[in-house]
Each structure stands twice: as C-alpha cells, then as structure tokens.
Amino acid sequence: MAARGNPAWRAALRTPVGAGAAGLLGAVLLLAVLAPVLWSDRANAIDTRRLLLGPSAEHWMGTDNLGRDIFFRVLVATGPSVGLALLATAVGVLLGLLLGTAPMLLGTRLGRLVTAAVNIAVAFPGLLLALFFAVVFGVGRTGALLAIGFAIAPGFARLTQTLVARVEGMDFVAAARIAGLGRFRLLVRHVLPNIADPLAVNATIAAGGTLLAFAGLSFLGLGVQQPDYDWGRLLGEGLPGIYLRPAAALAPGVAVVVAGLAFNLFGEAIAKGFGQRTGTVRVGAGRRPVAPPPVVGDESHVLVVDGLRVGFPGVTPVRGVGFTLRRGEAVGIVGESGSGKSLTALAIAALIEEPGQVRAERLEFLGRDLRGGVGRAHRQLLGTSFAVVFQDPMTSFNPTMRIGRQLAEVAEEHQGMSRRQALARAVDRLRAVRVPAAARRARQFPHEFSGGMRQRAMIGMGLMGTPALIVADEPTTALDVTVQRQVLALLASIRSADYVALLLISHDITVVGKVCDRVLVMYAGRVVEELPAAELRTHARHPYTRALIAAVPDMTTDRDRPLAVIPGRPADPAAFPPGCAFAPRCPLADERCARSDPPLVADGDGNRVACWHADVPVPTGERS
Template identity: 55%
Template sequence: MRRPLRHPAGPLRNPTGLLSAALIAVLVLLALVGPPLWGGSAARVDPGRINQGASAAHLLGTDALGRDLLARTLVATRLTLGLALLATAIGTVGGVLLGALPALLPRGTGRAVVAAVDILVAFPALLLAMFTAVVAGLGAQGAVLGIGVALAPTFARLTHTLTASIAGADYIAAARMLRVPRHRVLVRHILPNIAEPLILNTAQSMGTALLGLSAMSFLGMGVQAPSYDWGRLLNEAFGHVYVTPSAVVAPATAVALAGLAFMLLGDAFAKAAAGPGTPAGRTTVPATAPAQAPPAPGAVLEVRDLTVAFPGGVTPVRQVSLTVREGEIVGLVGESGSGKSMTAAAIGQIVPHPGLVGSARTRLCGVELDGLKGAERRKLLGSSLAMVFQDPTSSLNPALRVGGQLAEVATLHDGATRAEARARAVERLGRVHIKEPARVVRQYPHELSGGMRQRAVIAMGLMGAPRLIIADEPTTALDVTVQREVIRVLREVVDDTRAGALFISHDIAVVSELCDRIAVMYAGRVVEELPADALRAARHPYTRALIGSLPDMDTDRSRPLTTIPGRQPSPGDVGAGCAFADRCALATPRCTTRPELRTTGTGHAVACWEAP
C-alpha cells in the first residue's frame, strides 16, 4: 500500500507559533482600538498627579505632565507597529532589488554589487541606521529610513544566495536558451521560487525593525514630541526611573513582548517550511582545423573531436565524435563521471562557466553551428534541439503550471498566441500518453507523479519540431515499470517524428533495449561504438566488463555480483595512455600509449590495442 506523503506541521500547530501569533493578534487589535478608547486618557494633563507611582486611578503611574502611562503605552502601539512595518517594507523591497541586480547586470558590474553588499553586511546595523537617520534628518521619517537601510543588506545577501542556488536549474537554462529576457527570467522563474525564505525572513525582520526603532527613539533620534512611540515613552521615563520605577514597565514590556513575538513567529514559519528533521533556514578551446567534409547522409547531428575543458587542467570530454541519423536512437553509456552529461551540455551549448568548448565540427541538421552568429545559433538550437534532463523536478519550474511552461516554448520561439500554445501543449501531452491532458496543463509539477513529470518534460521538448532529442539519463530516478513507459514513449516519438535521439545512461541494459547504436564512454573518450544488436560481441574490455556486471536469470545468486575493480580516473588525472589500463586484465606495456578509435567491422569501432 502506498504511504501518503507527510506534510510538515503548520506554524500554528506548535506552542511557540501559537503563542507568538496570539501576541501579534493582540498587538494588532490594540493598534486598531487603542487611540479611540484611550486617546483621551493618554492626552489628559493633570498637574496634581505629576510623576506619581502606581495607584488605583493610574495602574502604572503618570508621567511628568500627569498623563496616564498605561493609556499612553496602549495608544503608542499603532504608531510603533506602523513605523516598524514601513521600515520592514523598505528593507525588504530595497534588499530584494539589490540582491537581484547581479542576475540582471553584466558579470563585472554584478560582482561589484555583490562586493558592496558584503561591505554593508559587515557594517554594524544600528550604526548604519543612525548614520542614515542623521543624514536624512532626525525624526520618525529619518529613523524609518535608517532602519530600512540597515535591514536591506541582509535581504540583499539572502536574495543573491538564493538566486545563485537555483541559477543552474534546468528550467533556468531552458529559459535562457529560449532567449527569455533577463528581467523576465528573474520575475517569472527565480523570484517565485525563492519567495518562501524571503517571507520568513520578513517576519523576523519586523521584530528587528521594532526593536531598532524603539532604540532610535530612546536615543532621541526617532519619534519626536508631541508624537510618541514606545521608545519615546522610555526616553521620557528614564529620567525618573529611580523615583517611579513603574514608569518604564509598560513601554519596556511592550517592546520586549512585541519584538519577541515577531521573531518567534518567523522562526515557527521557518521550521514549518523546512519540515521535520530539517534545519530552518561560450568560449572555445583550440581544436583541430575545421573539417570541410560534406554532411553525413541523413545525419541530424554530426560531432567531430568535441572537447570540454575547465581551468586547472580538468578535461571531462576529450575528442568525442558522434553521429546521430534521422529516426535513429544512439545510446551513450558509461559509469558516472565518464563525461556523458557534459557531452550533451556541450552539444546543447549550455556548458556552465568557466567551461571551454571546442570541436573540429559540430553540425546540427547539416548546419555548422560554429559558423552561425549568436542569435542564429540560438534559433536553430531552440527549434531543432530538445533536451530531456535526468531530474524532471529541476527541469520544471515548481512555481508555474505545467501548461504555462510548455506554452512558453511556442509563444517565445514560434510566435504562437496563448490559445494556440495552450492547444499545442494539450496535444503534446496527449502524444506522450498522459491521461486527461486538458486537466494536467492546469496542474503544478508537484501534483504529477515522477513518470508523468518526465513525460511532461518530453512533451515540452516536442512543443516545436525538434530534429534531435537529447535524453540525459531520463529514467534514472524512476522505478522499473515507469522506466519502461518512458522508454516506450521515447521510441514512439522517434518513430513518429523521424527525429534522431541521443540517449544517455549508465544502465547498459536499458540502452541495449532502446537504442539502435551504442557508444561507450570512459574517462571522457568514446572507447567503443557498435550496433545494439551486436552488444554481446563487444571487444573493448570495459564494455565487456559492463556487460558482465549485469545479472540475468542464470546468475548464481550464491556468489557476489561481478564488479569492475578499481575506479575511473577523475577528469584532471587522465594520463597519456589508455585510461582503463589500471583496471584492465589485458593491459600490456603498449597500453602506455593511447589507442585511437579504429574500425574493426561494419558499424563497429574500438579503441584498444589488445581487443580480440
């Protein structure tokens, strides 16, 4: 029986959250009814009762003009909360805008903004608030502006950190490939997905703002007479604290309780959002001379000597050559870290900075990509290439409905109207065997199962008319039954559209079932390429080891499963010889020289000196 999902407890289901919410509710009620009910008592001057202590007539005593201190404290609730709310709004809006700027500005200018934010965060907040208040002018206006400016750097740092944490998500990369303007990527894709922690921080900052404003008024830099807030009341009572100690009780208690209530509520929301057990909180590289050979017949993708390098001598992809023809599925298989996904990223031209990409030839639909200008290249990639990533959860924006995300491809790239794009989204979802597609387009990604999300991502790739589909381990996170459904959908899509497909996986059994040809990668290179139906005739020791590690119905369950000894070298540690030599039982001194990929039969090539 499937166990239902367990949702985090709500913030008001624990004593701390409930108590803080009750305190804030009382404060809001006092702010609303305080001035009408006690405004007269708070303003009534009584020369005969100056600086008196607690009495039946005045429960907490009077001030230097004989006015009731309890009434004045209750009336001051409205101004105190109002100023704190305004300061928090200034700090939140200003901080979010400042933290989002690096995502909109050029890299150098963005780094300068981040450096400025770091300096402001290191500066003491109260001193920054006091400095701003002095410049803006003493009084409530200067104090609010000062506290708002003091809160902004923290929000800016949080916004920048959260933005950077999701900047590499697949749906962000897809939006950029579709040439979505930077400001729209920020507003539509980034900010909705980081809103929750910003809201939680706002609740806690309200308490900080209230305490800061009270401190400013207490020091004489905030609210000025005849207006008064809790800090101003403390300032007026401080001179008589030794004579009538009860004069500071009401405003001091109000400041402490209100500040504590907002901070506890923010903490309760943070814990509820985190869930149980979780703490709150293209440049090119030198390559061989471009080849002028004619395009391979029927090829939708032709890559020669593709190389990807990163600073420090890290080269995850080394002179990879691949050809994918119409209606053909080519499998790219190998252990994790062999360079499969980076090869796909290089073909789609989404290698992250500071990666360097170079090739002797990269042709998509017979067009040389390196010969195109930036806009032309993006248009060709956007219309002819579809990428299906490993994790559909990161490929789909969790803050947007499925239909809107699919329709965005058609509206931005093909110029379709919203109605046309929506109709196409429904049709594409139906094509990948999603039941009730008209209902699914109105749902959010979290409402779909893993298999449905993966099929929705495939449908997104089909919103145009792609000639090449790159599926990067699309079945890894799915159970066996759903894996077979996704594989069937991919096979049907290729057969129906006659598109070519590059299917990337570490599971050689899945690849052999789905693909027409297989390319085996090891340490950044293709070490063998052969037809899928000739897999049992593989010649490279690594390919044979992968096949040998697969259990079947005849496997002796009393013996340990077959494994490949040793481990694959990291991209920065690959030597000049055969990278597999240290793990190979057939290795000889000749293997200190790297073997080239050579043809050994029809559609079969292998890079091994000792291949039988």
Template identity: 60%
Template sequence: MLRTPLGATALVLLALVVLTAIIAPPLWGAQADATDTGDLLAGPSAEHLIGTDNLGRDLLLRTVVATRLSIVLALLATLVAIGAGLILGVLPLLLGRFLGRAVTWLTGIAVAFPGLLLALFFAAIFGSTATAAVFALGLAGAPSFARLCQNLIAGIEARDFVSAARVGGIGRLRVLFRHVLPNIGEPLIVNATIGAGGALLAFAGLSFLGLGVQPPEYDWGRLMMDGLRGIYANPLAALAPGLAVVIAGLAFNLTGESAARSLGLSDDVLVTGLARVRRLRRTRAVSDAAAAVARPAEGAPVLEVEDLRVDFESTKGGVVHAVRGIDLTVHEGEIVGIVGESGSGKSMTALAVAQLVTSPGRVEASTLRFLGVDLQTAGKARLRRLLGTSMAMVFQDPMSSFNPTMRMGDQLAEVATEHAGLRRRQALERAADRLAAVRISAPKRRVRQYPYEFSGGMRQRAMIGMGLMVSPRLIIADEPTTALDVTVQSQVLDLLRAIRDEDGASILFISHDISVVAELCDRVLVMRSGEIVEELNASDLSSAQHPYTRALLAAVPHMATDLDRPLATLATVAAEEERAAGARDAAADIDHDHDHQEVGSR
C-alpha cells in the first residue's frame, strides 16, 4: 500500500485519525470540559481558534476529543451491519432452495426501504441512546450488505471450481469458508470501509437529531447540533465537526480501496477450527469405505442411464426440455464420446450424472446408476462419499475450474484430506505426485503456485490431476480441449488415453469436435436437441447413417478442403444432403417408370 500514492495517503490520513482518537481524550479531555462563564459563545480568537460554546468550553478541543467516541460508535455500527448482513447473505447458500429463497425475498424487501428511514424506525424502537443508535444504524445497514453478499456469492457459486468441490463431496459450510468467502473478500472490504465512512455521517445525523449521543457525552453530531444555534454568529462552530466527519470518512474509504487492491486473503484464515478438527479425525476408514464401492459388479457397467430427462421451468411459463429421455451406458475401461453442436444437451447430461443440476432444473430417469448405486435414492452421505472418491469432473474452462485465491497444491490436497483421510503434508506430497503423473514439470514448485501462474494446458492437466487424487472409476471430461491449441490438445488426449490404460478408469468424453471424439473414443453418441440421434463405434463414423452425423463429419475441415469455397456448416451440409436425397429419389422414380414401360411393352 505504501508503494502507491493512494495507499500512502490513505494510511497517513487514517493514522492521524486513529492517533487523534487515542491520545486526544487523555491529553485534552479535561481542558475540553473546562467551563468559562466569562467567555460564553465567543467567536474565533487566538485563545479559542473556533470559539466557545454556551458554557465557555473550547470548541476546537471538544471537536478533537469527540474523535474517539465518534469513531468507536461508527465502527460498532459497521460491525453490527457487517455481522447481520453477512449472516443474511450466506443463509441462502446454507439453507438450500426454499428457505434460502425466503431469506432473499426478505432481504429484497428490506433493501427497498431507504436506509435513513430504517435507522429512524429502529432508533424510535430502541430509544434515544448511543447504544440504541449503534444497533439502529447497524440493522439499517445490514440489508444492503446482505444483498451485496448474496449477489457476490451467486456469482462465485456458479463457477466451475465450486461445482468441482461439490462433485468432490465438500459440504456447504466448507465450500462457503474455503471457496466462496475468500473470493468475495475484496469487495466486502471495500463495502465495509465505505460503510464505516457512511456510518460516521449517519451517526452524526442521528446525534444531530437528538437520537444518538446524549449529554453530558458528545460526538461530532452533537457538536454540530449545538453549533447550529449560533451558526450566523460563528459558522465554524458547526462546520468544524462536519469537516472532521468528512476527513475521517475519507480516511476509511481510501484505506479500504487501497487495501482491496494490495492485500490477498488467505483461505487458511477462513478455515474454522471445527473443520480442522474434523480433518484431523478422519481415518483410513473413509478410504476403505470408498474402496468398497470402487468397482462395479462383475460384468456390470460403471454408469447406466435409461430415459434421462432434464427439465427447466421457463420464466414465460411452461417447461424447457434440455435433455429428452436419453439412454447411456459406460463399461469399465471404456471411453465413450458424446458429440453434438452447442446447445444439444451434452454438458447438461454430464451435470445430471454428476448430480450438479440445481433449481430450477429437474432431473428424472428410469435408471441412473453409478457403480451399482442408484443416484436418485442414495442418501446424501453415501452420495458424497461415492461421487467424491469414484467420479472425477474435468470442466471446459481450466481458468474458472480453479479457485484463484488458493494455491494449486491446496486445491488438489483438499480432495485427499476430505476423502482419503490424509494429513495436510501427506496430501500435498500426493498433489505433487499427481501433477507429475499428468506431466507437469517441477511439481514440488508448482504446488506452491496460484492458477494464474499456470498456462492453459497446464491448468487443464492439473484439473485432470485433481481427479486422480483418489482413484476415480469414471472421469467426465466436459469439452476439456476446447480452449487449447492443437499441440496441447493432443497432449491432453494422450494423457486421458494413458489414464484409461494404466488405471482402468472409464471416461465419458464430451465435445463438439467429432474429429477429436473419433480419435479418442471407443463408442460415440451423437446428440441433437436433447436427444441421441445415433450411436455407433468410433471406427464406424465414416459410414454413419444419420444425416446429422454426416453433417457433423462434413463440417470438419481437412487437408483436401477447397479453400475457394466457404467452410461447410451444418445448415449447408444438411441442404446438400436433402438435395442429394432428392436426386436419388428422382433417379429411383425414373428407374421405376422405365421398368413399368418395359413391362408394358412386353
């Protein structure tokens, strides 16, 4: 902060305010309370720079001494607002759909009321004291802070690294402290410091109205009210406390803004003691229980899906059918590809299998079984253990798949500490080993780095390494090569193939690039508009029967593509298919008529 002009100015200004609040009362408190009946309501002079009040007390000294009470009360009100707002802000994440939505509605209603009106309302209820004013201002500021928290949490909750944590079986409370709060820390700091500056002004306003600090105590608001009576005779009596409010508020606001730019929040600070105790108490029984369900029964598929449907309630009424009754089977050691254009339902199918479709989405299936366990009826504890140890999810965007505030080693280690019973040091060693397994150089150094220090291909491989922290039986790779260049893409495909060969894991590979699917997969499912239109072996793609599959194949450019013609699209290929089909039908009709003529002549 000291290296920037803004930070240096803010810290100096805040230091002056805090130093004044600390030393002013013991140094000048007695002088500020000393009365002089011979010098009442005096104007500015060499002895009293901004004059005296109706008891002859020095107004400058009283303004300086009032710094402590004004700052302390404003900070207390800010803490009440932050505490209440943070509780209301995180409740929707912790309570789930229905209760969380009720909290959100309640917060929205409270935000609709002006903060000053709420403060006056609470002040009228609690009474005209400094303590009552603290709670009145704190509760009045809580709704806006809660709404900010809810909006920030909603944005982070939709990120891939939170979804990955949930696939890994991380509980809501740990997701909150480990992944959500560290990522919303900076805007909360800025808002809190702005709130402190606003609380100074608001508290001064309440005291000015007689609803805050009461005599014989005094703060800047009380001094302004007293100075207003003689503002025409001595304007400085009211302006000096007001200027003090502005300076203190500016100090808090500038400090908060510069701190948010300069300081990084450590996720370890936010890990609660309870979470640490739980982690230390984990035993090898966790991994033993996972091993008991780590393989399907002899000959049974790893994943079995029948009549899977994913529906969403439309905002205009009615239902949107994202996935429409698909059947899917993945056997042990098999790589199955799902291919189709954007919006065909590929990723939604993967999310449904991983139990990541949330409200307003609705998942239904005749059969949805993973490693012999019915995912629709299994209890939460069993699902958490099963999905956290036996299923790995590799998302499309490697940057959003990792928490930017956590080191890579910590993110990978969390899987092992949560599900394999390893201590932190053991988990970090395994994280380095897994990074080496996915061909990342210098893994011991890489575990101490942040996601932004990894290239796109390295992040994608690290995401695969996270899935290998335990022993997954199914890896769901949702377009893992989309954002990568062809060289890195080839490396990722080779890595997935090696994982299948060495560990025997099954892979559900999702892509819009049919050429990539043909290179990697054993079987291919072609999806369009939420349905599977064709299923065939990857080696048989060249002889696909469905027009849509042939259109996907024709849309892929190759070395013999005519550069003078526009690249093929699904629409143009489908039109050519229709014209070709029409030509074949016309030729068939001609042949048929010719045969009839021959028969008639005979």
C-alpha cells in the first residue's frame, strides 16, 4: 500500500503531537527553501565597521569577525544543513535497500556474504563509521555526505533484510514465484510496496540523527568548508567566543536541536500511527527469580466470571457473560463471528485497551480479583499462570526478533531469569511442544516457521511459566486438517499432563464438541446456552445452537439438497433489538421474544439456556 494512501499516516497527523511535529517540520523545510533566496545577500554582506558585535536591534544575534549578520547566516544555513542531511539520508536508505535486498536478488550463497558484511558493519558504532568514511572520502561536503550515508546504511540494510524476509515468506509471493516472476520483478512488484511504510518511518527518524551528525562533522572541520557554511560550521566559528558573545554559538546550536527534534517527533508520531516500535525495550536480566503469587480462595476454580460486560463508545458487544472454569477442565465457546467470543477472552486477560471498558460483578483468576486494574502483582500472576494462544501467530510474533528471544522475554520479565537461563527455558519449551531441532529453531525468525510450527511456538510461549489456564482463540484457523489435529492433540496432552484448564474459542462447533467437556454458545454478546459437549448434538435446547449444529454437514448429509444455513444476518452490536437478539432469525419467535430478552436459566442438571421456547422443535424447512 502506498504511504500516502495509508490511513495510518492521516490518523497520526490528527494527534496533537503529530500535528505539531508536522507543522514544525513544514516550517523548517519551508525555511530551507526560501531563506537562501531571500536573505543570502544580507547574510554574506561584509561590514568591517561592525566586527564581533553583540546582539542589538539591528543585529539580533550580533555579527561575526567580518561583520556579517549571524541571525541571517543561521537562517540561510537552514538550506544547506537540511538539504545535505536529506541527501545523506537518501544515500543511506538507497544503499541499505541495495544491501538488504541482496540476499533475495543474488541467491543464498552471495546473499550470505552480504548479510555477514552487514552484520559486521552494524556491530560498529555509527559515529565511528562516519569518521572512518570521512577520512576515506576526504574533507568537504561531498565527503561528509557520503560518509554519513555509508555510516547509516548498515542499519537500514538490517531492517530491510528483516522486512523482505517476512514478506518473502508469504503465500502471495510464493504464488508469484510459481507463476514465473523473476527475482527483480518479484522484489519491485510484491516486496518493496509492502515494506515501504516502515522504511519511510525509519528514514524520517534517521533524518534527524543525520542532521546532527552532519553538523558534528562540520563542527570538527570535516564537513562544509569556507566560504560555504552550515549550522555546524557556524557553531564551530562561534564557540571560541561563547563567553563574550554566547548568541553566536547558541543560535546555530538551537537551530540544529529544533530541526532534529522536528524530524524525530514527526517520525515518532507516524510510527505510532502504524503501531510500530522505534526503540527496543530491554527487560532486566540477572534479577532474582520471582515466585508466582499464591493462589487464594477456592483452589478448584481457576476462573470465575459473572456479569462481564465489555463496552466501547456507543457499543457494548459483550453483555453480562458469566461462567466458571475448574482445574483440568476444557470449556469451549462457540458462535458466529461478532458474537463476542474473542472480546470475552481479551477482557479476562486484561488486554482490552482504551477506550474500551471492562466491567464485571465478579472476575477472579486463581482466587484473585482482577476488577481493580492490572497492577504489578496481577501482571505477574497473568504472566506466569495465564497463557493465550492467538488466532494468527504471525501477527503475534515480532518479525524482527528470533523466536527464542521472544519466548525468553516472558521468563525474563515475569520470572526474573537471566538471559541465558531464559533462552535455555525457551529451547526446553519449544522441545515440549514438539518443535523438532528446538535449539536451532530458537535461533530462527517467525517467517522461517511454517504455520503449524508458529502455532506450536505460540503455545510454547504460553508454557514459559506454569500456566493454570490456556485460552486458545481460534488456534487452528488457516491450518490444514492434519496440522489442526496435531495442534489440538498437543493442547489436550498439555491439559492432561499438567492439569491445566483450557478455554477454547472457535466457530467450529465440531472441534469444540470433540475437545471440550462443556460448551458455551454465544450470540450477540450473551451466553444463550451452556451444556455438556457430549450432549451438544442430541440435547441442544436453544434454536440458535440447533441451527449451528444443523449447518455443519456430516457423512449423512444429503448432497442433492442445499446445505442448511441460518437465515438473516447476525445482530449489530451497535443496535441490538429490544427483545431476544436472535428473534429476527428464529423460526420460533413470537411477540414475547420481540418484547423481552429471556434470562439465562439453569435447569436441575446444571445446564443453562436463555430462550422462551427452549426444547420446542424447530419446524422442518425453516432452517435452510
């Protein structure tokens, strides 16, 4: 997607920081274009009668040793300072792109050599590389431009390699390769458009650093030479007299800081719009291992939920969900898309972000009340005892980090392990979820794993602690039948071996019926029925549950007749009807259903159903 067409750019500019940074950067760029045209004559005018004057009404920042106005020289220097910084950034980005895409264009052997060279260059500090290349290319603006461009290129090459590797492993690239596209066309048409946005964000941020670096080289006498000047040159000329005429040094120094800040703030605002992290947060290593918080209350109940509601401005997609989960028990939640299944799990895991709000009459995990917010103790409890397996592990794993490192972060953050201990634990957990060659796989990136292996690694991440509950949100989506069976068998073995409770969320009612002990059926943000999984096909009482079961074909389904479907569309969370939400689609609905919402009532066997016409047979032919 083109950067200008991405709504994330526009959304970022609507924030106060983004709008302010964009305005400041626009002013700097406008000044860089207009100042040399408007004020070059005044900036270069020599007046020997006014040498080394201090600030005055006529000369706001004073004059230099030739009587030239420092204020206008700082304004005019905006052009070469910003222009050279942007050119150096362009050189670095272009060279980084060439090096980063070399493994894809040159093949495995030559690509490894380029990757090794990039890894060696990245190990050196950027300033050291800039000084080295400045000596190689010589003194002057051209040498400084090339020196800084070559110094920042390895970082962009590393970033490009990671982004290209992620996109190259996707199915549409494989399909294009099978269709006969060459490496260059594949890169230009399919890979580069998908990595343009993060590269643009990082280039914007790098431009601020390049500006500072160029000013530093000019200050040291390695950059712009007389009679030309930029902010670094002016700063070097004004620094010797800083105690007598501080404005001569402060003016170009402030200009460098303001312009660099404009680039950095704008880049950070855009990065937040894309949901990217521009820095690396290191978790503490070598801390004393911290034991998980003790369990309080009824030890037989892992999770107790009552009256759970999840709301966003103008909509409440989860309305009064309640259930319990015991140790070693498997409970499934089924329902159509939009019924509130995943939001329920996210709310329990404290993963609902603002402006979402979570309310509940009771929300306890291992006896701990989670309603008062997630503090340090609760984070520790959830981090060690609560595991979540998401639907798409490719979006859950950081594509720029190795699998083992990502798993190890969990142990470092929540269990206080050292880096070495955490990596050893990560390899052990990958081995526990039956990832072959676990030590080697731990050093690979997510794109090097198949879909099934990524799902196993995601389960392994949940097992980095000692989980009492695993929430699996559509864990077999987009996996073939064989891999689905392997993943489900793995979850079942973990559950039985460690007596772990399992909350399985799925739209596949057949899978839930085979894996789980109990089933919760959700519709329009409510639990409409709860019953044992063994009775799902024979004793379902709610018309919606029976419609879901009827919509699943089996070996006895008549292939000459159309497949059974549930008529109508799911209820809109922003406009639930006043009565039963399923009434517009239900063949049993009457005036009472349209007028009042039935409560969730338990029968004598512990099953629950919310329907005014439970157990009434659905008329034949009404479901399809």
